[in-house]
Amino acid sequence: MTRRRAALFVRTAVLAGLVGLLEICCRTGIIDPLTVIPPSDMFASMIDHLRSGELDESIVNTFSTILLAFVLAVGGGTLAGALVHRSPRLRDVADPLLASYYSVPTFIFYPLLVALLGLGKAPLVVLGVLSAAPAVMISTLSGLDGVSPVLLKLARVHRLSPARTLWWIVLPAALPRLFSGFKLALSYALIGVIAGEFILSGTGLGYAISFAYQSFDNRAMYGLMLFVLLVAVTANGILYVWEGWLARRRSRG
Amino acid sequence: MSDFVLENAPPSRTSRGRVRAFDAAVLALLILALWQAIGSWTQGVAVSPPLQTLVYLFGLLRTWMFWDHAAATLTAFLVAFALSALIGLALGLIFGIRRFAGEVAEPILAGFYTIPKVTLYPVVLLVFGLGMSAKIAFGVMHGLVPMTLFTLGAVRNLPPVLIRTAKVLRLSPGRTMLWVLIPACMPEIVNGLRISFSLSLLGVLIGEMFSSQRGLGFLLVNGMAQNNVPLSTAVVTVIVGVSIAANSLMLRLGGRATRRSN
Amino acid sequence: MSAAAVSAQSHIALGGVERHYDGPPAIHALGPIDLEIGRGEFFSVVGPSGCGKSTLLDVLCGLVRPTRGSVRFEGRELHGEIPDGIGVVFQEDASMPWLNVRQNVAFGLRTSGLQQKEVAERVDHAVHFMGLAQFAGHYPAQLSGGMRQRVCIARTLVLRPRLILLDEPFGALDQQTRLLMGDELLRLWRETGATVLLITHALDEAAMLSDRVGVMSARPGRFIDIMETGWPRDRDSRIVSDPKFGGLTARLWSSLREESLKSMGQAA
Numbered sequence: 001m002t003r004r005r006a007a008l009f010v011r012t013a014v015l016a017g018l019v020g021l022l023e024i025c026c027r028t029g030i031i032d033p034l035t036v037i038p039p040s041d042m043f044a045s046m047i048d049h050l051r052s053g054e055l056d057e058s059i060v061n062t063f064s065t066i067l068l069a070f071v072l073a074v075g076g077g078t079l080a081g082a083l084v085h086r087s088p089r090l091r092d093v094a095d096p097l098l099a100s101y102y103s104v105p106t107f108i109f110y111p112l113l114v115a116l117l118g119l120g121k122a123p124l125v126v127l128g129v130l131s132a133a134p135a136v137m138i139s140t141l142s143g144l145d146g147v148s149p150v151l152l153k154l155a156r157v158h159r160l161s162p163a164r165t166l167w168w169i170v171l172p173a174a175l176p177r178l179f180s181g182f183k184l185a186l187s188y189a190l191i192g193v194i195a196g197e198f199i200l201s202g203t204g205l206g207y208a209i210s211f212a213y214q215s216f217d218n219r220a221m222y223g224l225m226l227f228v229l230l231v232a233v234t235a236n237g238i239l240y241v242w243e244g245w246l247a248r249r250r251s252r253g
Numbered sequence: 254m255s256d257f258v259l260e261n262a263p264p265s266r267t268s269r270g271r272v273r274a275f276d277a278a279v280l281a282l283l284i285l286a287l288w289q290a291i292g293s294w295t296q297g298v299a300v301s302p303p304l305q306t307l308v309y310l311f312g313l314l315r316t317w318m319f320w321d322h323a324a325a326t327l328t329a330f331l332v333a334f335a336l337s338a339l340i341g342l343a344l345g346l347i348f349g350i351r352r353f354a355g356e357v358a359e360p361i362l363a364g365f366y367t368i369p370k371v372t373l374y375p376v377v378l379l380v381f382g383l384g385m386s387a388k389i390a391f392g393v394m395h396g397l398v399p400m401t402l403f404t405l406g407a408v409r410n411l412p413p414v415l416i417r418t419a420k421v422l423r424l425s426p427g428r429t430m431l432w433v434l435i436p437a438c439m440p441e442i443v444n445g446l447r448i449s450f451s452l453s454l455l456g457v458l459i460g461e462m463f464s465s466q467r468g469l470g471f472l473l474v475n476g477m478a479q480n481n482v483p484l485s486t487a488v489v490t491v492i493v494g495v496s497i498a499a500n501s502l503m504l505r506l507g508g509r510a511t512r513r514s515n
Numbered sequence: 516m517s518a519a520a521v522s523a524q525s526h527i528a529l530g531g532v533e534r535h536y537d538g539p540p541a542i543h544a545l546g547p548i549d550l551e552i553g554r555g556e557f558f559s560v561v562g563p564s565g566c567g568k569s570t571l572l573d574v575l576c577g578l579v580r581p582t583r584g585s586v587r588f589e590g591r592e593l594h595g596e597i598p599d600g601i602g603v604v605f606q607e608d609a610s611m612p613w614l615n616v617r618q619n620v621a622f623g624l625r626t627s628g629l630q631q632k633e634v635a636e637r638v639d640h641a642v643h644f645m646g647l648a649q650f651a652g653h654y655p656a657q658l659s660g661g662m663r664q665r666v667c668i669a670r671t672l673v674l675r676p677r678l679i680l681l682d683e684p685f686g687a688l689d690q691q692t693r694l695l696m697g698d699e700l701l702r703l704w705r706e707t708g709a710t711v712l713l714i715t716h717a718l719d720e721a722a723m724l725s726d727r728v729g730v731m732s733a734r735p736g737r738f739i740d741i742m743e744t745g746w747p748r749d750r751d752s753r754i755v756s757d758p759k760f761g762g763l764t765a766r767l768w769s770s771l772r773e774e775s776l777k778s779m780g781q782a783a
Contacts, residue, residue, distance in 0.1 A: 004356075011358075036379065092273050093277065093280055099500075102448075103447070103450075103499070104497065105451070105454065107455065111485060112299055114477075115299035115477065116295060116300075148607065150609045153609070154605070154609045158623060160626065187366075190367075190369060191367075191370070191371070194371060198372070210375075213375040221375055225372045228368075229368050240363075
């Protein structure tokens with residue numbers, strides 16, 4: 001068995017073991033059922049809620065907000081990164097800003113955003129973009145930095161137009177780092193939107209969880225929580241696997 | 254070529270420095286202008302303008318209430334950060350040294366990093382109740398994993414020759430860790446501390462924002478609820494200021510650590 | 516000598532070429548250089564590090580405009596554009612990690628407007644010629660340094676260049692591989708009939724492979740000696756056993772030694 005497979009096996013076993021342990025503790029009453037419900041109940045609750053269709057509107061709301069924030073962040077962030085990269089002066093200004101950006105909890109601006117834009121999709125999208133776009137910008141700058149100068153020389157020797165140089169050489173060369181930025185963007189957009197919905201919103205999955213909590217409906221709350229966690233893990237997991245596949249082609253040996 | 258560069262460096266460095274300082278000043282002015290614009294355009298409903306905020310802030314800093322809240326946040330944060338840092342460091346070292354355990358754990362940790370931890374908050378509240386321990390739990394929840402991942406990465410990327418050297422010198426495991434491993438990984442560890450710092454603070458603040466009656470996070474949300482816009486803006490300013498100051502300080506420390514080990 | 520006569524004789528000619536950098540600090544990197552290379556000639560350039568060999572290559576292919584002087588390729592003066600018919604192999608690895616060997620080699624023909632069939636033919640020929648047939652589907656990361664350089668050479672070959680410039684292409688390879696690659700280069704030179712300019716720091720390589728060797732001084736680089744080897748066209752690495760070989764290498768070193776000491780004093 002290869003090492004990777006062995007690690008995968010052990011990892012699955014560990015996670016299954018933890019879930020199993022939780023199940024046992026809940027069922028035997030070691031853990032107060034009013035605090036945490038058994039994982040099997042969480043799963044059943046999730047299926048029930050999904051089947052009943054009552055979540056459909058929340059799901060559409062949340063996912064569309066996340067998608068919109070993601071697309072804007074990726075588009076805007078890549079463009080901004082490319083522009084800043086071309087101008088050393090802009091770069092000198094932008095670098096310290098980007099370095100400090102994520103030290104500030106973007107969250108604290110959320111109430112201000114709501115006061116500014118109302119209680120709807122808009123502040124959530126803005127929050128998602130504010131969380132995700134700088135990561136894309138940082139990785140774009142890093143990716144463009146990483147394009148080997150000899151490849152640019154090669155482009156000139158082959159007399160490629162600027163557009164072709166960008167499309168045939170710069171983008172493929174920068175892709176690994178760009179991709180890792182996109183991964184981060186998805187996870188930050190998702191986190192930002194759901195957290196925003198949780199704290200201060202009237203719709204969406206985050207709000208649904210908060211509502212269930214405040215209504216003391218533990219079963220619903222855990223079911224919804226499980227759903228959101230599974231979606232987050234799956235979405236990020238897909239990108240992670242994709243990235244690994246791309247990387248393996250270029251990796252050493 | 255380097256002789257030439259060294260001889261002629263001073264003039265070019267100061268001119269570049271001057272351009273940077275100028276640009277930084279322009280940027281600061283732009284931010285202030287934007288702040289002012291939003292403040293006056295919304296007639297102080299969303300944000301209060303810079304000058305008003307500053308005045309209010311000075312008044313606020315003289316009240317007992319503010320420092321009471323600040324202390325609550327600070328206490329929770331310090332405990333959360335200390336726990337994140339120490340546990341994160343320990344776990345990172347273990348997972349870095351024991352390769353297989355690291356391989357098993359890393360995707361789990363990375364996965365945890367990407368999930369919206371806010372969805373787990375109700376669980377934390379149910380387990381810890383409302384109060385200081387919940388806030389600390391939030392902080393640790395956010396700050397622990399990045400610290401672990403950074404330390405893990407640092408140990409993994411350690412040039413093997415350093416460990417071989419430690420073995421040849423017959424150093425005990427404890428000494429290897431203290432004299433070789435940790436100093437060699439210092440730049441990444443400091444980087445991890447920097448990220449963990451910001452995230453622990455974030456966790457504590459969010460916790461305060463919806464589950465506490467004390468702390469700067471509470472003050473912020475309370476300000477909004479009471480329509481006390483200068484208060485919320487002032488609190489945001491304080492948080493931003495402290496975050497950036499701490500981050501810049503740690504970037505400098507990290508920079509020094511990198512220069513020494515390179 | 517009239518311009519017409521010059522262009523009739525030489526494939527590429529540099530007249531009074533100099534290259535300066537403004538800085539700060541201001542650097543006189545190259546020249547003045549006067550050089551003529553005939554069609555189908557194999558010309559090597561040796562010189563101490565930092566003497567401007569790479570700058571010379573950049574000027575020759577049009578990547579860089581000389582501050583002073585002119586470059587004439589096939590009779591026409593270069594004005595900062597890169598003319599058709601020149602192929603360049605760089606010192607650093609310029610293989611594209613996201614393409615496999617065949618795709619890398621075909622890259623040169625993407626803008627050529629040739630039919631798919633012809634492209635495939637040329638690519639196959641170049642891949643076989645450089646001994647890469649077995650690895651046509653591999654990615655650069657899976658290949659050794661020497662093989663990656665062969666990919667870069669194959670990529671240049673498909674363009675059927677009339678002038679091939681190589682900047683220390685075998686620098687990262689071990690001695691045995693270098694000697695074999697030198698033989699490959701000679702074979703390539705004979706079969707394509709191209710003019711070859713090779714920049715190398717290995718004196719024995721220059722002495723073995725070339726028709727003429729130009730020795731450059733320390734910065735600013737100028738030619739202090741141009742040595743004729745007089746080798747027959749049909750040669751390979753076994754020429755090292757020829758008694759003339761030792762003398763040629765010795766002459767190169769005696770010209771070069773002082774310049775190398777000067778260049779060491781100049782630091783990087």
